[in-house]
Amino acid sequence: MAKPARHVFVCSQNRPAGHPRGSCGSKGCSEVVDEFMQQWMQRQCFAQVLVTTSSCIGPCSMGPNILVYPEGVLYSNVTKADVTEIFDEHLLGGNPVERLKAPADIW
Amino acid sequence: MAKPARHVFVCSQNRPAGHPRGSCGSKGCSEVVDEFMQQWMQRQCFAQVLVTTSSCIGPCSMGPNILVYPEGVLYSNVTKADVTEIFDEHLLGGNPVERLKAPADIW
Numbered sequence: 416m417a418k419p420a421r422h423v424f425v426c427s428q429n430r431p432a433g434h435p436r437g438s439c440g441s442k443g444c445s446e447v448v449d450e451f452m453q454q455w456m457q458r459q460c461f462a463q464v465l466v467t468t469s470s471c472i473g474p475c476s477m478g479p480n481i482l483v484y485p486e487g488v489l490y491s492n493v494t495k496a497d498v499t500e501i502f503d504e505h506l507l508g509g510n511p512v513e514r515l516k517a518p519a520d521i522w
Numbered sequence: 523m524a525k526p527a528r529h530v531f532v533c534s535q536n537r538p539a540g541h542p543r544g545s546c547g548s549k550g551c552s553e554v555v556d557e558f559m560q561q562w563m564q565r566q567c568f569a570q571v572l573v574t575t576s577s578c579i580g581p582c583s584m585g586p587n588i589l590v591y592p593e594g595v596l597y598s599n600v601t602k603a604d605v606t607e608i609f610d611e612h613l614l615g616g617n618p619v620e621r622l623k624a625p626a627d628i629w
Contacts, residue, residue, distance in 0.1 A: 418594055418629045424531065424576065469531065469576040484591035487525060522525045 419465040421506050424482045425451050427468040428475070438471075439478035443494075447479045450498040464506045474521050483511070489522040490515040526572040528613050531589045532558050534575040535582070545578070546585030550601075554586045557605040571613045581628050590618070596629040597622040 425448050429440030438444075448468055455466045472482050477491035481501070488511045490501065497515060504510050532555050536547030545551075555575055562573045579589050584598035588608070595618045597608065604622060611617050 418596070422589075422591070422594070424574070427577075465579070467531070467576050467579055469574050470534075472572070472574055482529075484529070485594055487529070487592055489525070 417462060419461075420463045421486075422465045422467065422484045423451065423501075423506060424467050424469040424472060424484070426470070426472050426478060426480045426482075428471045430475075436475045437478070438475055439480055442475075442478040444479035446495045447481070447493055447498065450495045451481075454498055454502055458502065458507075460502075460507060464502075474517065477517065477521070480517070486511065489517040491517040491521070524569060526568075527570045528593075529572045529574065529591045530558065530608075530613060531574050531576040531579060531591070533577070533579050533585060533587045533589075535578045535585075537582075543582045544585070545582055546587055549582075549585040551586035553602045554588070554600055554605065557602045558588075561605055561609055565609065565614075567609075567614060571609075581624065584624065584628070587624070593618065596624040598624040598628070 426439040426444055427448050428438045430438040451466050473480050473489060474491060479493045481490045481493050483505060500512055504512050533546040534551055534555050535545045537545040558573050580587050580596060581598060586600045588597045588600050590612060607619055611619050
């Protein structure tokens with residue numbers, strides 16, 4: 416892997432059922448992870464984008480969360496249906512997706 | 523968690539024994555992960571620094587690897603003994619630790 420233009424971290428944190436913090440796992444992040452990985456493979460954009468799963472990156476109640484560096488943009492409540500837009504607009508296009516950004520008081 | 527000045531991702535990837543890529547797990551990353559987490563708790567620097575474990579971030583044969591954003595600095599062959607310097611110099615001091623940087627042809 417070479418240093419990419421953008422690196423997206425997709426939270427894959429799980430916690431036990433009933434845990435007070437919840438988790439992106441309990442909010443359905445596994446299908447978001449799968450969609451990022453599938454699109455990454457399909458798009459073959461390995462020189463521009465890295466996709467990595469991670470442990471907890473923030474506001475669990477607003478998950479699934481994903482975080483894009485170097486900009487440090489946190490997206491919350493991400494669904495499988497949002498992944499194409501994140502790839503096209505931000506990861507490859509360079510324009511963060513405003514509608515998916517976590518609130519400013521959160522991040 | 524609020525947006526930090528620096529976010530360090532510590533690879534915690536494991537692969538089965540004998541896997542041709544190896545992994546940071548087989549290179550002893552668990553004690554590096556533990557040291558980052560312990561120092562993070564001890565230093566209570568949660569507003570300045572976030573520490574997150576992640577899946578694979580790069581050159582497995584040079585692990586344990588850690589990656590610091592927003593700079594995008596990759597450190598390789600990190601040991602437990604290096605963690606204090608990374609916190610003091612880079613994560614809190616703002617000066618990357620040159621001796622631990624991955625080679626330029628890798629990242």
